[in-house]
Amino acid sequence: MSLDTVVTDITDEAEEEAASIRESAATEADGIVEAARSTAADILADAEAAVEATVAREREQAIASAKLEAKQLRLGARREVLAEVRSETESALAAMTGERRERLTRALFDAAVADFDTGDLTVRGSSADAELLASLAAEDDAVEVGEPIDCLGGVVVESSAVDVRVNNTFDTILDQMWDREVSAVSSELFDT
Numbered sequence: 001m002s003l004d005t006v007v008t009d010i011t012d013e014a015e016e017e018a019a020s021i022r023e024s025a026a027t028e029a030d031g032i033v034e035a036a037r038s039t040a041a042d043i044l045a046d047a048e049a050a051v052e053a054t055v056a057r058e059r060e061q062a063i064a065s066a067k068l069e070a071k072q073l074r075l076g077a078r079r080e081v082l083a084e085v086r087s088e089t090e091s092a093l094a095a096m097t098g099e100r101r102e103r104l105t106r107a108l109f110d111a112a113v114a115d116f117d118t119g120d121l122t123v124r125g126s127s128a129d130a131e132l133l134a135s136l137a138a139e140d141d142a143v144e145v146g147e148p149i150d151c152l153g154g155v156v157v158e159s160s161a162v163d164v165r166v167n168n169t170f171d172t173i174l175d176q177m178w179d180r181e182v183s184a185v186s187s188e189l190f191d192t
Contacts, residue, residue: 108168112157119161
């Protein structure tokens with residue numbers, strides 16, 4: 001064998017080995033690329049799923065927030081309407097005149113005075129009812145008229161002997177009625 005043949009054999013063998021290495025590297029590279037594509041596809045799918053979950057969660061939060069805000073606005077509007085009804089009721093009580101006001105004030109006066117056994121009593125009420133209170137006090141020797149108070153109407157009767165006070169003002173009665181009936185008023189107004 002000649003040196004040329006040995007060189008040719010080594011060269012051929014090296015080229016075959018290089019071709020085999022290239023083929024093996026290409027196959028391995030194709031496997032790595034395919035694995036990378038698969039991993040990328042999995043990462044993309046996971047990212048898409050995470051984005052969809054985030055979007056769904058944020059949508060639900062936005063809907064819940066909008067519902068809560070709508071409920072708060074509705075409750076605020078109801079409170080405003082109820083406050084307006086209360087204010088109109090107070091105005092109507094303050095503006096009440098004539099026989100009806102006299103009849104109600106007399107009934108409240110009689111009920112308050114009945115709570116006391118004996119003693120000197122003082123009746124107080126709105127300055128608008130000064131004459132009416134004077135006429136009621138004149139009917140009972142134990143009652144005198146005191147300084148006016150800020151109220152819609154009705155009476156406050158006090159005893160100096162036992163330090164007791166009965167508050168039968170329209171304001172107090174309205175407060176009691178309002179507390180007891182506000183749910184019914186709300187139901188009537190808002191069909192709830």
